[in-house]
Amino acid sequence: MKNNLRIFKKYGILVLDDDGLVRRLKRIPNRKTGETFKQWKKRIFGEDVEGLMVYAPYEPSPNTRMSTLAKEGGSTYLIRVLKNYRLMAEGEAEEALEEAREKLNEKFNTVPMELLEEIFEENKKKLETPVVDFLKRYIERGERNVSTREILSGLIKTYNKAVSEYRKAYSEYKRYEDLYRGLLRDQNKSR
Numbered sequence: 001m002k003n004n005l006r007i008f009k010k011y012g013i014l015v016l017d018d019d020g021l022v023r024r025l026k027r028i029p030n031r032k033t034g035e036t037f038k039q040w041k042k043r044i045f046g047e048d049v050e051g052l053m054v055y056a057p058y059e060p061s062p063n064t065r066m067s068t069l070a071k072e073g074g075s076t077y078l079i080r081v082l083k084n085y086r087l088m089a090e091g092e093a094e095e096a097l098e099e100a101r102e103k104l105n106e107k108f109n110t111v112p113m114e115l116l117e118e119i120f121e122e123n124k125k126k127l128e129t130p131v132v133d134f135l136k137r138y139i140e141r142g143e144r145n146v147s148t149r150e151i152l153s154g155l156i157k158t159y160n161k162a163v164s165e166y167r168k169a170y171s172e173y174k175r176y177e178d179l180y181r182g183l184l185r186d187q188n189k190s191r
Contacts, residue, residue, distance in 0.1 A: 003028065005085070011040075014055040021045050021052070110145035113138075134158055 006028045007015050015022055029044060041049050120135045127135075134154065138146050 016053045016055075017049075018051055021049065106145065109148050111148055111151060112145055113143060116146055116151075130158070130162075 003022045003025045004015060007013065007022065010028050011031060025044070032040075032043070035043070037054070041052060045052070116135065117139055120132075120139060124132060138151060138154075
């Protein structure tokens with residue numbers, strides 16, 4: 001249907017064919033002065049093209065019967081074109097909507113690499129070595145964006161591991177502290 005619209009814009013006529021000739025056109029050639037419909041058909045579609053319908057607005061003579069206008073006016077063709085145009089517009093709208101969804105998805109589900117690099121540079125002197133290594137893994141990939149889910153998941157797992165290690169170390173510390181205090185008590189008793 002896009003080609004029909006392009007032909008309409010370039011030539012001022014609506015064209016419809018049942019064989020899909022219009023749809024298969026790669027490009028729409030420019031107008032030629034004085035060209036007949038037959039010459040145009042041959043130049044655009046090739047030899048022996050039949051079944052090409054055209055709707056071209058014109059002012060009928062005053063004595064033309066309405067029934068004749070209905071037959072010649074191509075009202076069924078025009079209705080078909082308008083339905084196809086509506087379907088095309090809906091298809092294009094759906095395509096645009098899908099593209100917008102993808103852009104929004106990328107925007108809200110990723111962190112721009114520039115931002116990650118900026119944060120890293122601003123804070124790297126204050127960061128512990130494992131955190132620097134963690135962030136460098138993402139930065140060194142060289143991707144345009146980093147998955148928000150991926151980086152948050154990595155941060156949570158790393159934080160969880162650090163907390164777990166801290167708790168183990170603290171538990172060990174407490175155990176040794178208790179042992180030490182016990183030894184001190186025993187030493188004080190023996191004096």
